Amino acid sequence: MKSAVLVFPGINRERDMARALAHVAGREPAMVWHAERDLPAGTDLVVIPGGFSYGDYLRCGAIAARAPIMDAVRAFADKGGLILAVCNGFQIVCEAGLLPGVLMRNAQLRFICRDVYLRVERSDTPFTRGYNAGQVIRVPVAHGEGNYIADGETIARLEGEGRVVFRYASPDGIVDPNFNHNGAMNAIAGIINARGNVLGMMPHPENHVEAAMGCTDGRGLFAGLVDHFKLAA
């Protein structure tokens, strides 16, 4: 699996992501600077990591979404290439129009940095084939703007088409307002586009991939992607 991790000024999770990709996929990703106009030839997976691109100025992800490399990312998505967008990455792909909706300020207005539980809603995507549908995983979140909103029609379409991939839940998988830390509509933590090749999620699976991290629940996402490309080859 040849991955490319995008790097914008102000991003700070790109090395965590690179480490997780190298650890699980056994291959170092290419690091691609935002001012580039092309992705490396033969890229299988584009990863937009977390952080604070452009200091979150204007709106989270707004300026990064208009960076030169994003035209190549859009073309890559149009050809069916896989894009994993985490945290600030999720905000960037929403601002870029690759996924619908917006990540608003957390309902409680606080920056949240802690482990959360996610219910994996489906296992039949390249991103979640390493899990079972209904499985609960523990992964960290670290964001001030993760409160997913969209208009009623969009939410109905996402739900109707099964495009909510991860939902904040209790440790036993119950969706409960007490475990919906940022107030996201329908406890949405991650969604996929209609074609199924762009995943955006607020939590950080890359931070739970090694025993030394205290939990390896995030590993399934990367292992599943590796399997996906192995089977496709």
Add this chain to the structure above:
Amino acid sequence: MKARVTVTLKSGILDPQGKAIEGALKSLGIGGIASVRQGKVFDIEIEGTDHNAAEAALKAAAEKLLANTVIENYRIEVTK
């Protein structure tokens, strides 16, 4: 020319920051405030004197960057 673009949240979009400001004003004892919604103001200097061209450029700026039209409205004012 000088211009101002004002960006506000669409009605119906929850505004937790506005709510917090509203709460702070109430706790300051400032009376008569029913509700607060916050937004952004951009003061922009425009090159040249073509009013129509300025409006077109500002519309493009608002649509492409200054506002996220999924959740926000914008208003453009060009002054001499």
